[in-house]
Amino acid sequence: MYFRTAIRKKGDKVYQSLHLVESYRTREGKVRQRIIINFGPAHKYGKKEVEGIIKALGKFFGLGEPERGTICPETSQDFGGIYVIFRIWEELGWTKTLRGYLKGRRYGFDVISSLRVMVANRLLDPMAKLHILDWMEGVWLGGIKRDGLDYNHLLRAMDFLIEHKGELEPRLTSGLLSLFDNPLDLVFYDLTSCYFEIDEEDRKAPQKGSTLRNYGYDRDRSGCPQVVLGLVMTKDGIPLSHHVFPGETTDKATLKEVIADIKARFPIKRVRRPTRRPSRRSSPISRRGFPSSDVSSLGTEVF
Numbered sequence: 001m002y003f004r005t006a007i008r009k010k011g012d013k014v015y016q017s018l019h020l021v022e023s024y025r026t027r028e029g030k031v032r033q034r035i036i037i038n039f040g041p042a043h044k045y046g047k048k049e050v051e052g053i054i055k056a057l058g059k060f061f062g063l064g065e066p067e068r069g070t071i072c073p074e075t076s077q078d079f080g081g082i083y084v085i086f087r088i089w090e091e092l093g094w095t096k097t098l099r100g101y102l103k104g105r106r107y108g109f110d111v112i113s114s115l116r117v118m119v120a121n122r123l124l125d126p127m128a129k130l131h132i133l134d135w136m137e138g139v140w141l142g143g144i145k146r147d148g149l150d151y152n153h154l155l156r157a158m159d160f161l162i163e164h165k166g167e168l169e170p171r172l173t174s175g176l177l178s179l180f181d182n183p184l185d186l187v188f189y190d191l192t193s194c195y196f197e198i199d200e201e202d203r204k205a206p207q208k209g210s211t212l213r214n215y216g217y218d219r220d221r222s223g224c225p226q227v228v229l230g231l232v233m234t235k236d237g238i239p240l241s242h243h244v245f246p247g248e249t250t251d252k253a254t255l256k257e258v259i260a261d262i263k264a265r266f267p268i269k270r271v272r273r274p275t276r277r278p279s280r281r282s283s284p285i286s287r288r289g290f291p292s293s294d295v296s297s298l299g300t301e302v303f
């Protein structure tokens with residue numbers, strides 16, 4: 001258990017509440033935190049009040065006075081997973097690579113630490129960035145200052161990655177491929193979509209600045225504007241690159257652009273895409289709604 005303060009702003013005033021928090025594991029092995037006691041406004045507790053609470057709890061539970069020299073651990077944190085991820089990060093040389101793109105830039109916070117925390121969270125216990133700060137309380141972070149990171153820092157670190165996406169993706173993935181001795185002889189590409197519950201699509205409100213959130217093929221049956229997301233990965237599931245397209249983009253329209261990008265930025269000389277040739281024995285539509293044909297109707301198209 002440990003104490004944590006929650007800060008809330010209302011107008012010009014700032015309110016700080018004191019909570020007693022406990023870390024625990026779910027059935028799936030995820031680390032979570034829950035509030036045991038809400039002590040209310042923190043400014044109400046001075047030295048005298050704190051000593052009174054400690055004395056009252058000791059008396060109630062019959063603990064007596066602690067012996068001199070007794071070590072009382074304040075909290076416990078998960079160590080193993082974070083340690084392995086940070087070690088692999090350094091083995092891959094990602095800190096050195098990122099520093100090269102940070103030269104001459106002043107962010108006012110530790111961009112690399114923000115990225116390390118987000119990568120570790122994504123691998124160990126993926127959650128929304130708003131909840132990562134709570135998650136950090138229950139894990140060992142190897143020299144990263146918790147007080148030096150906040151929600152805005154995580155978002156700005158993501159902006160840095162997007163700004164240098166074209167150069168960083170092949171440089172960061174090359175280390176992964178060599179680390180696990182994976183030749184880049186086969187890649188997979190797939191699409192999905194993410195919808196936004198907004199009043200109108202961006203095409204009808206160009207003054208907002210965004211142009212991506214539009215109506216298109218509705219995979220989620222949401223009836224909302226969306227963006228199309230593409231992911232390229234190796235045969236072993238290691239991501240190579242990602243792409244974001246306007247919501248009205250069809251799957252077929254993305255293919256040549258993605259193939260050209262892969263060939264330009266990654267060590268792939270030739271790309272073959274499976275194609276389907278018409279078959280005399282094919283019926284127009286099968287029972288599941290897809291063209292019905294046998295294996296002999298498959299061919300390849302070389303790019």
